[in-house]
Amino acid sequence: MIENFDLTMVNWARAQFALTAMYHWIFVPLTLGITWIIAFYHTIYVRTGSNEWKNLTKFWMKLFGINFAIGVATGIIMEFEFGTNWSNYSWMVGDIFGAPLAIEGIIAFFLEATFFAVMFFGWNRVSKGFHLFSSWMVALGSNLSAVWILVANAWMQHPVGQAFNPDTARFEMKDFADVVFNPVAVSKFTHTTSSSMLLASLFIISISSWFILKGRHIQMARRSIAVAAVFGLLASGFTAFTGDEAAFENARHQPMKLAAFEGLYKGEYGAGLVAAGLINPTKQPGDQQEAFSFEIRIPGLLSLLANRSPGSFVPGIEDFVYGNDEHGIMGAGEKIKKGRMALANLDAYKTAKEAGDEAAAWEALAAFNENRDFIGYGFLERPEDTVPPVALSFYAFHIMVILGSLFTLVCILYLFFSIKGTLVRQRWLLGLGTTMFFLAMVASQAGWIVAEVGRQPWAIQNMLPVGVATSNLTAGTVQTTFFMFLALFTLLLIAEIGIMAKQISIGPEED
Amino acid sequence: MIGNLDYSTLQHLWWLLCSVVGALFLFLNFVQGGQSLLWQVAKTGLEKDLVINSLGRKWELTFTTLVLFGGALFASFPKFYSTSFGGAYWVWILILFTFIVQAVSYEFRKKPSNLLGSSVYELFLFINGSVGILLIGAAVGTFFTGSNFELSSYNMVTWTNPLRGLEAAFSLFNLSMGLFLVFNARTLGAMYLVNDIDFSATPDMENRLRKACMVNFICSLPFLGYVLVSLLLMDGYGIVDDRGTIAMVSRKYLANLLANPWLIGLLAAGLVLVILGVFITAKSRSRAGIWFGGLGTVLVGLAVLLLPAYNNTAFYPSKADLQSSLTIFNASSSQFTLTTMTYVALTIPLVLAYVAYVWWAMNRTRLSAEELSDETY
Numbered sequence: 001m002i003e004n005f006d007l008t009m010v011n012w013a014r015a016q017f018a019l020t021a022m023y024h025w026i027f028v029p030l031t032l033g034i035t036w037i038i039a040f041y042h043t044i045y046v047r048t049g050s051n052e053w054k055n056l057t058k059f060w061m062k063l064f065g066i067n068f069a070i071g072v073a074t075g076i077i078m079e080f081e082f083g084t085n086w087s088n089y090s091w092m093v094g095d096i097f098g099a100p101l102a103i104e105g106i107i108a109f110f111l112e113a114t115f116f117a118v119m120f121f122g123w124n125r126v127s128k129g130f131h132l133f134s135s136w137m138v139a140l141g142s143n144l145s146a147v148w149i150l151v152a153n154a155w156m157q158h159p160v161g162q163a164f165n166p167d168t169a170r171f172e173m174k175d176f177a178d179v180v181f182n183p184v185a186v187s188k189f190t191h192t193t194s195s196s197m198l199l200a201s202l203f204i205i206s207i208s209s210w211f212i213l214k215g216r217h218i219q220m221a222r223r224s225i226a227v228a229a230v231f232g233l234l235a236s237g238f239t240a241f242t243g244d245e246a247a248f249e250n251a252r253h254q255p256m257k258l259a260a261f262e263g264l265y266k267g268e269y270g271a272g273l274v275a276a277g278l279i280n281p282t283k284q285p286g287d288q289q290e291a292f293s294f295e296i297r298i299p300g301l302l303s304l305l306a307n308r309s310p311g312s313f314v315p316g317i318e319d320f321v322y323g324n325d326e327h328g329i330m331g332a333g334e335k336i337k338k339g340r341m342a343l344a345n346l347d348a349y350k351t352a353k354e355a356g357d358e359a360a361a362w363e364a365l366a367a368f369n370e371n372r373d374f375i376g377y378g379f380l381e382r383p384e385d386t387v388p389p390v391a392l393s394f395y396a397f398h399i400m401v402i403l404g405s406l407f408t409l410v411c412i413l414y415l416f417f418s419i420k421g422t423l424v425r426q427r428w429l430l431g432l433g434t435t436m437f438f439l440a441m442v443a444s445q446a447g448w449i450v451a452e453v454g455r456q457p458w459a460i461q462n463m464l465p466v467g468v469a470t471s472n473l474t475a476g477t478v479q480t481t482f483f484m485f486l487a488l489f490t491l492l493l494i495a496e497i498g499i500m501a502k503q504i505s506i507g508p509e510e511d
Numbered sequence: 512m513i514g515n516l517d518y519s520t521l522q523h524l525w526w527l528l529c530s531v532v533g534a535l536f537l538f539l540n541f542v543q544g545g546q547s548l549l550w551q552v553a554k555t556g557l558e559k560d561l562v563i564n565s566l567g568r569k570w571e572l573t574f575t576t577l578v579l580f581g582g583a584l585f586a587s588f589p590k591f592y593s594t595s596f597g598g599a600y601w602v603w604i605l606i607l608f609t610f611i612v613q614a615v616s617y618e619f620r621k622k623p624s625n626l627l628g629s630s631v632y633e634l635f636l637f638i639n640g641s642v643g644i645l646l647i648g649a650a651v652g653t654f655f656t657g658s659n660f661e662l663s664s665y666n667m668v669t670w671t672n673p674l675r676g677l678e679a680a681f682s683l684f685n686l687s688m689g690l691f692l693v694f695n696a697r698t699l700g701a702m703y704l705v706n707d708i709d710f711s712a713t714p715d716m717e718n719r720l721r722k723a724c725m726v727n728f729i730c731s732l733p734f735l736g737y738v739l740v741s742l743l744l745m746d747g748y749g750i751v752d753d754r755g756t757i758a759m760v761s762r763k764y765l766a767n768l769l770a771n772p773w774l775i776g777l778l779a780a781g782l783v784l785v786i787l788g789v790f791i792t793a794k795s796r797s798r799a800g801i802w803f804g805g806l807g808t809v810l811v812g813l814a815v816l817l818l819p820a821y822n823n824t825a826f827y828p829s830k831a832d833l834q835s836s837l838t839i840f841n842a843s844s845s846q847f848t849l850t851t852m853t854y855v856a857l858t859i860p861l862v863l864a865y866v867a868y869v870w871w872a873m874n875r876t877r878l879s880a881e882e883l884s885d886e887t888y
Contacts, residue, residue, distance in 0.1 A: 066618055072574065073614035077607055079581055080596060084604060087597020091666050094589020095844045102586035103855050105579035110862045113571035114869050121568055124882070126872050165845070169665050172845040350664060471597035472669055481604055488608070492615055495626035502624035 009475040010467050013085045016482040020077050021452070022445060023489045027071035029444050032146055032193055033200025034064050035139035037231055041224075042135045046128055051511050056220050059508035060204065063500060065120060070496045074489060085478065089459055089469035096162050096173040097152055100180075104148035112141030146196075147189055154185035156460050157451075158253040164372055164463075166349055166365060171463065187249050188451075191242035194235050198407055199444055201232030202436040205414060207504055209433035212424055217507050226418050232411040239404060244305065250454075251306035251314070254461060257454035259317045260388045261397040262302055263291045267315035267324060272297030273305065274398065279391040285321050285384050317390070321383045332383035339378025342371035376463040385465075388456040396449035403443035410436055513853045521849040522839045525587035526820045528856060532580045534812030537692065538805045539573035540644060542566050544700025544727075546613075547640030547693070549633060552701070552719045557712065557880055559633075560621070560888075565707045565878050566700075567617040567888040572866065574614060586852050590666060590842035591827055598660045598668045599653075599676025602646055609643030617888045644696050648689030649680045654819040655764065656684050657748065657830035671831040684741050687734040694731030698724055698785075699808060702792050702801035709877035724800065725793035728785075742818070743768075748828035748836055755841060757825050757833045767822040774814050774821075781810030 038060050045053035079101060083090050090097075118126060118134035126134070155161075161178030162171045173179065205228050208221035250258040258264075263279055264271060277295035300310035307314070315329055323331025345368035352361035380386065410433065417423040423430075455461060459469040516524070545566045553559040585592045596603050612635035619625045620632040658679070659672040672678045679685045701724035710717035747763025750756070760766070768775050784807030792800030820826035825836035843849065 066622070069615050069618035072571070073611045076574070076578060076610055076614070079578060079585075080603060080607055083581075083585070083592045083596025084600055085597070087593035088667055089593075090585065090589055090597065091593035094585055094592055095848050098582070098586035098589050098592070098844065099848060099852055099855075102579070102582035102852065105575065105582040106855060106858060106862060109575045109578055110866060113575040114866050116571060117568045117873060118869055122873065125876065130872065168845075173848045173851070176851045354664075471593075471600070472667060473597075473600060477600065477675070484604075484608070488611065491626070492611075495615070495619055498624040498626050499619060499622045502622070506623075 005467060005470050005472065006475060007467065009473060009478055010470050012475055012478040012482055013470045013473070014466060016085060016478060016485060017081060018452070019482065019489070020074060020081060020485055022448065023485075023493065024071065024074040024078055025445060025448050026441065026493070027067050027074065028146075029192075029196035029199045030067050030203055031064065031071050031142050032196035033198070033235070034060065034067075034203065035135075035142050036197065037200055037204065037228060038064060039132075039135040039139045040227060040231075042132055046132045052220065052223070055509045055511065056224060059220070060224070061120065062503055063207075066496060066499050066503065068116070070492055073492065077485070085471055085473070086459070086469050087471035089464065092170045092464060092469070093159075093162075093460055095170060096155060096159075096179060099173065099176070100148040100152040100155075104145050104152075108141050108145035108148060110141075111137055112145065115141065143193055146193055150188045150192060151180055151182065151185045153451075154182045154188045155179055156458075157188075157455055158182055158184040158249075159460050159463055164375060166346055166368060167353075169346065169350070171460075184249050184253060187242060187246040191239065191246050191447075194238035194242055195404075195444065195447065197235035198232055198239050198404075198411075199437075199440040201228040201235060201411070202407060202440040204228035205232065205410070206434050206437035209430040210504075211507065213427065213430050213434070217510070218424065220508055220510075222418070222423065225414060225423065229411050229414040229418055232407070233415055236404065236408040236411055240408070243401075243404070247305050248308070254455060255306075255315055256317065256320050256386065257388065257393070258306060259315065259320070260390045260393040260454055261450065263390055263394045264302070264314065264316040265291050265318050267313060267319045267327065269303070269313050270300045270311045271302040271306075271314040272299045273301035274394075276398075277394075279394055281391060283390075285318050285387055291390075317387055321386060332377065332380070332386040335374045335377040336380050336383065338371040338374035339376060339380070341378075342368055342375045343378040345371070346375075373462075376458065376460070376465060379465050379468050380457065385457055388454050392449060393454045396446040396453065400443050400446040400450060403439050403446075407436065407440065407443070514850060516850065516853070518846045518849075519840070521846060521853065522843045523821065524853065525583075525843065525849055526826070526839045527817070528859075529580065529583045529587060530813055530816035530820075532576060532583055533816050534809045536573065536576045536580055537695075537812040538699065538808045539569070539576050540692070540696040541699035541703040541801065541805070542570045542573045543640040543644050544693075544696030544698065545640070545704055546636035546700070547644075548697055548700050548704075548720075548723055548727075549636065552704070552716055552723055554715070554719075555713070557883075558716045560883050561708050561713060561716070561878060561880065562704060563617065563620065563636075564883060564888050565704055568873060568878075569703075570613065570617055574610065577610065587844055587849060588837075588839070588842045589844060591837055593666070594660060594662065594668045594837060594842075595650075595658075595827060598670040599650065599658060599679065600670070601674065602650055602676030602679060605677075606643055606646045606650070609639040609646075613639035613643070621888060640696065640700075641693060644693045645686075645689035646680065648692035649682075649685040650676070651692075651815070652682065652685030652688035653679045654816075654826055654828075655742065655745065655747065656682050657828040657836075659831045660829050660835060661832040662829075662835040684738065684745075687737045687741075691731050691734035691738060694727045694734065695785075695808060697727040698731060698789060699801065699804050701727065702788055702804045705792055706798045706801045707874060707878055709879040712880035721793050724789055728789040728793075747819070748825040748833065750823040750825065750838055750840075755838065757828070757836045757838075759833070763824060764818055767818055767824060770822050771817075774818060777810045777814040777817075781807045781812075781814065783807070784810065 041057040045057050115134040115137035119138050122131045122134060160182050161175035163174050165172045204224050208224045211217045211221040262274055275296045275298050278293040280290055280293050283289045283291050303312045303314050304310045319329050321332050323329055345364050349361055349364035349368055352364055413429055417426050457465045459466045549562055553562045616632040616635045620629050659670060661669045701720045705720050742764045746759045746761050748757055749760035749763050751758045784803045788800040788804030791797045820839050825838045827837035829835040
């Protein structure tokens with residue numbers, strides 16, 4: 001029998017994965033975005049031959065290098081953690097999930113690692129053209145790695161192109177194109193890379209604004225901002241568009257997640273989007289309490305977001321937990337029953353196979369096939385277990401959206417005053433601008449929470465809950481490594497911030 | 512053509528591909544070897560900077576090869592991934608820790624306000640080069656000596672030793688494998704630094720490096736000898752029938768060598784090349800030793816990784832429950848996935864080609880003291 005593990009250990013394993021992923025995610029979006037902008041600066045330098053552009057390129061490259069090293073350090077642990085802490089997951093879906101990880105290594109990481117050395121140390125070793133080519137290759141390599149890891153992640157959210165093989169008792173790949181061109185993968189990749197580009201633009205805007213406020217490197221800061229504001233504005237428009245697309249995909253494939261984002265317990269026609277609200281912390285599915293202590297809704301907007309139609313029906317959390325016959329939604333309770341039957345039939349099938357009783361095996365297999373789509377639900381205890389943490393999902397989603405809108409406005413203002421040539425005098429905007437990178441970090445981490453917390457309790461949506469995906473470890477062991485990672489990563493983060501701050505205060509070289 | 516390959520051929524092919532990546536990783540361990548030599552061969556600040564900057568332009572290649580080794584194993588032998596990583600938890604976590612601290616050390620070491628100071632980052636590099644490689648060697652040793660796990664009928668792993676993998680380091684064979692890799696990495700490290708650095712400002716370091724190459728090679732010999740003799744004499748974990756039953760087979764690895772004489776060829780050619788590389792480096796003024804030592808290490812590594820998997824052998828055997836042992840047949844991905852990944856693997860020659868081109872372009876001129884004034888670690 002596939003066992004459920006000790007819940008305390010599972011939660012520590014989740015905490016450890018969340019910790020390592022969130023630390024990793026501090027560094028990755030900056031790398032994804034800033035590599036393109038640096039390649040662009042580098043191109044201007046090669047085309048103009050201007051030393052100022054060279055110094056500017058080198059300055060941002062240096063900051064990128066510091067960030068990149070720690071991104072690599074936190075990244076290796078992510079790959080191996082699937083094995084160390086989620087070994088049952090690795091076995092049950094490795095046939096599908098391993099492939100994008102290997103491809104990421106072959107196609108993306110080597111590109112990144114090989115050309116990184118040329119980008120940093122090639123100034124006098126290779127031709128100008130090849131050096132510039134290397135900068136573009138680093139940007140391409142980083143973003144290709146995002147393609148593959150997001151293909152893997154999207155597959156966890158919307159597992160396509162696979163089938164459960166009762167003989168090996170694991171999920172196996174049936175169609176590689178389905179896995180790669182998964183609609184969730186497309187929306188995830190475009191949303192992640194465009195928001196990373198926005199974050200990197202805000203990084204440059206924040207530091208450059210600080211320079212202008214301090215009266216240092218003004219020419220370099222203005223040039224940096226001019227490029228970053230254009231990149232940022234384009235990226236913010238694309239982020240909003242792809243974010244809308246991601247929400248639409250959620251409504252198709254993870255409707256429970258969308259309902260949790262909005263704290264929507266009972267489905268509605270013409271459902272409104274919460275513009276601002278406070279979640280009632282004691283609210284449970286099925287009780288009679290209000291979901292919000294306070295809320296302002298924009299009527300019809302959630303229906304529009306979910307179904308592209310403002311009057312349409314958007315199902316709520318309780319519709320999925322208890323079922324809704326009118327809309328043909330099967331409740332989680334019934335799914336759990338079917339899932340348990342599937343698991344029992346799978347056991348019977350394996351036992352009959354081992355005993356060499358072909359007839360009994362065939363019969364058990366037929367019975368298993370009737371309920372095989374619900375196998376993941378068989379591991380859950382109660383229908384309410386299918387509900388993700390609502391408050392965390394709700395706040396993370398809304399913080400992300402509100403900050404995203406603010407960033408668009410800030411980029412417009414920076415671009416406007418850059419074109420007018422009066423940016424240096426807008427001290428209020430420059431003051432606001434210095435905070436933008438930190439807010440972009442908050443939005444970025446919130447986005448990660450939205451994607452990953454919103455899919456609980458599933459490691460693989462509807463197929464494998466986190467409770468059966470872990471390794472057979474004691475809670476104490478995982479706790480120990482959790483604190484080891486916490487201590488080490490925090491130490492490295494403090495060092496990184498110190499080094500980065502020092503390099504910023506030193507500023508770019510000036511001829 | 513790839514679409515017509517049968518399952519067993521694909522399983523053999525993917526073990527070969529994983530082994531090639533693993534063997535390349537062992538060659539690229541010259542970075543780790545160089546790190547562990549730092550304090551011994553570099554006596555002044557300039558010498559240290561030269562060593563660190565020379566290795567610092569290659570460390571990511573080694574790191575990425577390790578990441579690819581993990582990814583390739585995950586995609587092609589997921590049961591190994593789940594059993595070994597989830598089971599031998601502590602040994603892998605410690606290995607990973609040594610690589611986490613390595614990754615930041617090059618970038619952070621010389622930067623002002625780096626919190627810990629240069630010597631701590633140098634210590635991190637030493638730990639990665641010594642403890643990291645030792646543990647990797649011990650883990651490779653378990654391919655022959657076996658581990659302590661049981662798999663349920665649903666392939667969930669239970670580790671039966673509370674040390675969770677660290678017990679591997681207490682076997683003389685595994686320890687010898689680890690120490691051999693450490694000394695071999697140091698031998699290669701010395702060869703690479705001799706190849707890459709322009710010693711006109713630091714002539715003493717060149718002599719120290721050339722000597723270190725020989726000394727570390729000699730240190731590696733007893734461990735290599737013990738590993739090779741043990742391999743010829745020890746019993747191994749063989750697949751003894753069509754149902755995949757595992758049993759202890761007397762002198763299994765000797766039998767594997769005799770059944771595949773080309774493995775003996777790989778081993779012998781590899782060893783000769785390494786010896787040649789050592790003598791070229793230590794006894795002449797040539798810089799070319801790394802090419803012989805590197806290729807030799809790849810060939811030896813390949814033989815060592817193929818030996819426990821081919822010829823109906825369990826590559827990740829369980830001492831606790833023989834029938835839980837992993838073979839390339841019971842641990843692999845499905846035929847569909849292996850076929851798909853084989854198409855992807857067609858891009859590997861392209862990757863190797865641009866890696867080689869960039870290596871050539873970046874190493875055309877040796878790293879000199881003057882260059883360190885700009886863009887350094």
